[in-house]
Amino acid sequence: MKEKLSIYLLKAAQKSGVESDIMSLEYTENSSNGDFSSNVAMVYAKKLGTTPRELAEKIIEVFKSDMPDFVIAVEVAGPGFINFFIKDEAFVEEIFRPGVQVNAKSLQRVLVEHTDPNTFKPFHIGHLMANAIGESLARLIIFSGDNVTKLCYPSDIGLHIAKSIWAISKNKPIVPEAGAPVIERTAFLGKMYAEGTLAYDADVTAKAEINALNKIIYEKSDAETNAWYEKGKRWSMEHFELLYKRLGTSFDEVFFESDMAPIGKEIVKNNIGKIFEESEGAVVFPGEKYGVHTRVFLNSHGLPTYEAKELGLNTSKFKKYPDTDLSIVVTANEQNDYFKVLVKTLSLLDENIGKKTMHIGHGMLRLSTGKMSSRTGKVITAETLIDEIKSLVLEKMKDNKEHATNKDAIADMIAIGAIKYTILRQAIGSDVIFDSAKSISFEGDSGPYLQYSAVRAQAVLAKAKEEGVVMMTSDNMTGNSLPTQVTYLEKLLVRFPDIVSRARSEYAPQHISSYLIALAGEFNSFYARQTIVDKNDPLSLYYVALTKSFFETLTKGLWILGIGVPEKM
RNA sequence: GCGCCCGUGGUGAAAUGGAUAUCACAGCGGUCUUCGGAACCGUUAUUGUAGGUUCGAGUCCUACCGGGCGCACCA
Numbered sequence: 001m002k003e004k005l006s007i008y009l010l011k012a013a014q015k016s017g018v019e020s021d022i023m024s025l026e027y028t029e030n031s032s033n034g035d036f037s038s039n040v041a042m043v044y045a046k047k048l049g050t051t052p053r054e055l056a057e058k059i060i061e062v063f064k065s066d067m068p069d070f071v072i073a074v075e076v077a078g079p080g081f082i083n084f085f086i087k088d089e090a091f092v093e094e095i096f097r098p099g100v101q102v103n104a105k106s107l108q109r110v111l112v113e114h115t116d117p118n119t120f121k122p123f124h125i126g127h128l129m130a131n132a133i134g135e136s137l138a139r140l141i142i143f144s145g146d147n148v149t150k151l152c153y154p155s156d157i158g159l160h161i162a163k164s165i166w167a168i169s170k171n172k173p174i175v176p177e178a179g180a181p182v183i184e185r186t187a188f189l190g191k192m193y194a195e196g197t198l199a200y201d202a203d204v205t206a207k208a209e210i211n212a213l214n215k216i217i218y219e220k221s222d223a224e225t226n227a228w229y230e231k232g233k234r235w236s237m238e239h240f241e242l243l244y245k246r247l248g249t250s251f252d253e254v255f256f257e258s259d260m261a262p263i264g265k266e267i268v269k270n271n272i273g274k275i276f277e278e279s280e281g282a283v284v285f286p287g288e289k290y291g292v293h294t295r296v297f298l299n300s301h302g303l304p305t306y307e308a309k310e311l312g313l314n315t316s317k318f319k320k321y322p323d324t325d326l327s328i329v330v331t332a333n334e335q336n337d338y339f340k341v342l343v344k345t346l347s348l349l350d351e352n353i354g355k356k357t358m359h360i361g362h363g364m365l366r367l368s369t370g371k372m373s374s375r376t377g378k379v380i381t382a383e384t385l386i387d388e389i390k391s392l393v394l395e396k397m398k399d400n401k402e403h404a405t406n407k408d409a410i411a412d413m414i415a416i417g418a419i420k421y422t423i424l425r426q427a428i429g430s431d432v433i434f435d436s437a438k439s440i441s442f443e444g445d446s447g448p449y450l451q452y453s454a455v456r457a458q459a460v461l462a463k464a465k466e467e468g469v470v471m472m473t474s475d476n477m478t479g480n481s482l483p484t485q486v487t488y489l490e491k492l493l494v495r496f497p498d499i500v501s502r503a504r505s506e507y508a509p510q511h512i513s514s515y516l517i518a519l520a521g522e523f524n525s526f527y528a529r530q531t532i533v534d535k536n537d538p539l540s541l542y543y544v545a546l547t548k549s550f551f552e553t554l555t556k557g558l559w560i561l562g563i564g565v566p567e568k569m
Numbered sequence: 570g571c572g573c574c575c576g577u578g579g580u581g582a583a584a585u586g587g588a589u590a591u592c593a594c595a596g597c598g599g600u601c602u603u604c605g606g607a608a609c610c611g612u613u614a615u616u617g618u619a620g621g622u623u624c625g626a627g628u629c630c631u632a633c634c635g636g637g638c639g640c641a642c643c644a
Contacts, residue, residue: 030589039587042624052624078588079624118644159643257644282642293572299642306644337573337639364638402605426582430575431637442607445582445593452607460604502585514583517592528609569607
């Protein structure tokens with residue numbers, strides 16, 4: 001509808017002297033301004049030596065001579081807006097007889113890397129945030145029809161591992177039993193990491209030992225160290241898999257940092273004197289020459305830093321997927337400047353890779369009590385948070401008459417929905433301040449509100465089926481089963497594809513969130529004032545069909561956010 | 570010190586340079602349970618400061634004030 005109107009408007013504007021190929025056409029926020037509005041007259045009036053209102057009148061006159069049949073009125077308003085009023089039937093048509101999607105764009109290969117947890121370290125609520133955002137971005141792109149490959153880049157080598165293994169070697173008696181649950185084992189690893197970090201910072205002997213151990217790990221030169229390295233990595237990966245499953249996310253491929261290290265090191269070594277240079281025993285990229293920071297790529301022990309490993313990773317991605325059109329890397333925004341350096345080096349190495357690599361920095365999840373740090377052991381793990389909220393959900397489910405059979409799974413779904421929604425309702429670049437589990441809301445602007453709306457809609461549809469109120473379809477739509485006037489609910493439903501496309505192009509899932517909240521709010525109002533299933537009401541068929549359309553749209557939107565839809569709750 | 574990002578009701582947030590700045594929480598007042606009240610209806614309250622650009626600024630530019638992050642061998 002919007003697309004079609006836009007074409008007609010463009011034609012009219014061009015005939016009126018406007019030289020442009022794109023027309024801004026917006027949904028209005030206030031229905032008294034019509035259903036669509038354009039500012040084209042205000043933008044071009046000066047250039048054409050006329051006033052906005054005069055130009056608007058002229059465009060409207062041309063537009064009216066060849067007007068799509070779904071437009072009922074066009075008028076000039078305010079400083080020179082052109083407002084379009086759409087026939088009510090057109091919204092009904094659009095909802096129940098959607099036109100063929102005219103999506104001519106070619107399928108693109110998009111890589112999305114996110115979450116990137118560290119083996120030997122706890123998967124904390126910061127990772128939870130990264131995962132919610134990364135998964136949602138990936139789904140947004142999938143939903144728009146592109147071919148997405150989801151990548152994960154676990155950090156499985158580096159000083160943090162050396163610190164953990166060093167501490168383990170000092171604490172052998174408290175190593176968990178072979179049969180201990182994986183969560184217990186990774187908790188042990190996390191504790192060892194904190195202990196190793198503490199020693200590294202406080203004790204010069206320990207520091208020297210850990211640095212030496214780090215080199216041994218890279219070189220795989222000690223059997224006992226190797227064994228611990230493999231064991232710890234396996235525990236961590238098993239734990240991550242459990243979490244991904246619980247969160248409803250998945251990855252198509254995993255690139256390990258340890259595998260990228262030699263590749264990155266090779267690249268750097270081969271380009272010393274060209275891109276990189278030696279300095280104080282290390283190999284650096286002299287970023288200042290290019291307006292970015294100078295950073296170390298190979299440290300003075302000859303080991304590749306994170307920077308070099310990223311170089312290995314990002315070239316490997318393109319080697320594995322040569323047809324990549326866009327490679328997105330999602331990390332915390334504290335790495336924004338650092339990624340500018342990385343992309344610069346990538347461009348110098350291979351222009352194609354540099355051009356197609358895009359970094360998206362997401363905000364930090366920070367505690368009201370200060371920065372979360374796995375170095376000091378001051379972390380809230382993903383499980384702690386999910387379980388805490390889950391117990392609040394179960395508490396709330398207690399006084400619910402509708403008994404779900406699989407209460408536990410539903411509580412899990414609601415808890416995770418609540419967390420994900422809290423993260424995805426705001427711009428992904430800004431921080432989420434986290435007080436306690438109580439700050440995750442179940443009411444109003446929340447995930448459970450959306451889930452509850454979906455549950456309600458399903459209850460209505462079930463009742464309709466039970467009472468034999470047949471579903472209205474596009475074939476049996478007749479005049480007397482349609483309302484004389486549509487509500488804002490119908491108008492919102494029609495917007496969904498445009499909302500998705502905007503969210504996609506801006507990499508902004510929060511547009512989906514706010515749209516769904518508005519949509520669910522409209523549905524709940526409708527539900528409150530209108531008996532939907534009523535055998536004696538000829539309009540009931542229409543109301544039921546509208547409910548179904550709402551449910552389907554809501555389900556799609558929640559899928560993009562990575563939030564599950566329970567049948568009951 | 571330099572660079573990047575951010576300041577929106579009491580609180581947390583939204584808003585492709587557009588019209589009367591939207592939503593939720595909290596507060597206050599109502600619906601009284603029909604198809605599930607995790608709901609619905611009403612109400613109070615907001616763009617850090619000072620300039621500038623523009624027909625039009627929360628949004629763009631400049632300065633200031635306040636906050637976050639980054640800036641050589643962690644990832």
